[in-house]
Amino acid sequence: VRLAVIGTGLIGGSIALGARGAGDMDVVGFDRDPAATGRAAELGALDRAAGSIEEAVAGADLVVLAMPLDQFDESCRAAAGHIGEDTVVTDVGSAKAHPVAVGEELFGARFVGGHPMAGSERHGIEAADASLFGDAFWILTPTPATSSDAYRRVARLVSVLGAKPIALDPVVHDALVARLSHVPQLAASALVAVAASAGDREALLGLAASGFRDVTRIAASNPDLWVAILKSNRGAVIDALEGLRGTLGTVAELIAGEHWDDLHGFLARARSARLDLFAKPVHDGEPVALSLIVPDRPGVLAEVTTAAGHIGVNIEDLRIVHSTEGGRGRVELIIAGQEPAEKLSAALHELGYSVHLGEID
């Protein structure tokens, strides 16, 4: 099987490395930046570096389009005239309706949209890693026009890379990522904007608790990256924003009208959905929170987690809340089950920590 990878950055480079590692694929690569193509070959990601898109796709059985979103249309058209009749084409864009429309126009039944759910914190070929997709989901977006043979060939590549393919309609995919990623990002930024406009830093610091910290963590993300993502999923993002605004409007009406039972119902349904969505597959017990004040220095976390390891207690989640005054912080541990939580609490108490133990609030 000859695989052509167009765009040898983090994603394309990792696909190339993984495919070559699997042993039975001949991998040709091209990147608009010749240095990136060369480096991909040096790092062992490519059997052969191509000098152009046309050269890379000629004779390929499977083409992966992994260039930045804003180069997709142009690269697609450059590849179109030089691709074999049976060649299957896929992409890795984070929105799917637009690339699928362009891809099907140019490649018909042989285009299968894809979106690997992995690895965004680094960029470029230096960050590429054959194991990037291990255990990750990889969305594929076949349509009624997609050839089942083409789908099978792309799904096989996904499996070879260690990921789990999930098939979704491209429009459903875009609506879901708008709701699960793009609009939460905008909501986090909007919550920061609304808060920051309302008080001075000392007052904000005094009142901002760990909940606000969690909700707004992603507001610190890279704006360049996010503008490109939001551009690529414009329609679905606008729809989902309207959905969120509508829901918040309903909530405001419930509060204004003092419909407390209905508000309770809304919060309770959201709570169930959230717990259900991120429930661990194997539950050992109800989650219990342990909170302790610790000095803010190297080694403390090791003391706490070693104590848990010694008595065989698994830490489900751990968060560090730094004191704004410096020198001290709070560590919050989540343990599944009252009994292991009490065991760990006792062990930490013996080590001299003051431990609070309670339900998740």
Add this chain to the structure above:
Amino acid sequence: VRLAVIGTGLIGGSIALGARGAGDMDVVGFDRDPAATGRAAELGALDRAAGSIEEAVAGADLVVLAMPLDQFDESCRAAAGHIGEDTVVTDVGSAKAHPVAVGEELFGARFVGGHPMAGSERHGIEAADASLFGDAFWILTPTPATSSDAYRRVARLVSVLGAKPIALDPVVHDALVARLSHVPQLAASALVAVAASAGDREALLGLAASGFRDVTRIAASNPDLWVAILKSNRGAVIDALEGLRGTLGTVAELIAGEHWDDLHGFLARARSARLDLFAKPVHDGEPVALSLIVPDRPGVLAEVTTAAGHIGVNIEDLRIVHSTEGGRGRVELIIAGQEPAEKLSAALHELGYSVHLGEID
């Protein structure tokens, strides 16, 4: 100084314990639940258990009203007739405009509103702890009508308990907590509701990344507690919800109109505000993220954090992302500075972990 504490739950009980521990206060307590009053005395929180509010406040120099929000008005009125002319009264409610209005009506210049920013994950006297307020902020809400002597006496109690008093106007306080706590809570629930309505569980799971997990974590909070909190700050919450809806509407218009530069500016300003708000007081370097796949079992976290402790690298933040497939998870560490991050990365690599190192995305 004689201190009367009305409501000996988590907050009232912790105040009583801390005040008694300071040595120079005589603490009288009352709780509507006689068992809670008795238990507070048994645990050493009280010098004397009173049989009624009237008995508790008689002869007190300082009264702390720490009952649940929905009993505030009634308890206030019960205390009013039995309180000395110089007695100072404070409360601990999480919204301030309403209690300050009621308190000033009944106690005039001697009422000082308060809101300790500590300890909500447990309830009841069993959870009380003299060190609950250590290092915490404690908002006080004096008005032009407040006596400066009364303010000084309440601020002194706050300092004795180990907390740092911050003075804020009650209306400003309510606007800020609406924006920093109450509306983020509603936004998290609304984001879950909007997402849950859009797809089946497998599709949601496949697409929900760690960002969604963070943003919506607080949607799993207790709805009973939240309805009571939202009731107590109704007007400010409605205002702040409208502020959020307006901001989201502006964002939707920027996207619809393809004003990408303005959208970039909005995201960049929110990013700066977020980074500024939770910046650690002492920066050792730019934050660097380390991400590694680990088996989901006791002891692994200890191995990772011990490695950091051994080489003197302080872990600024740590998050555990469980694989939805079970058996494996991902640990994300935040380290201040490229050099210590690389040192830790190398150490973990030697232990056999595959480590990704990069900027915060």
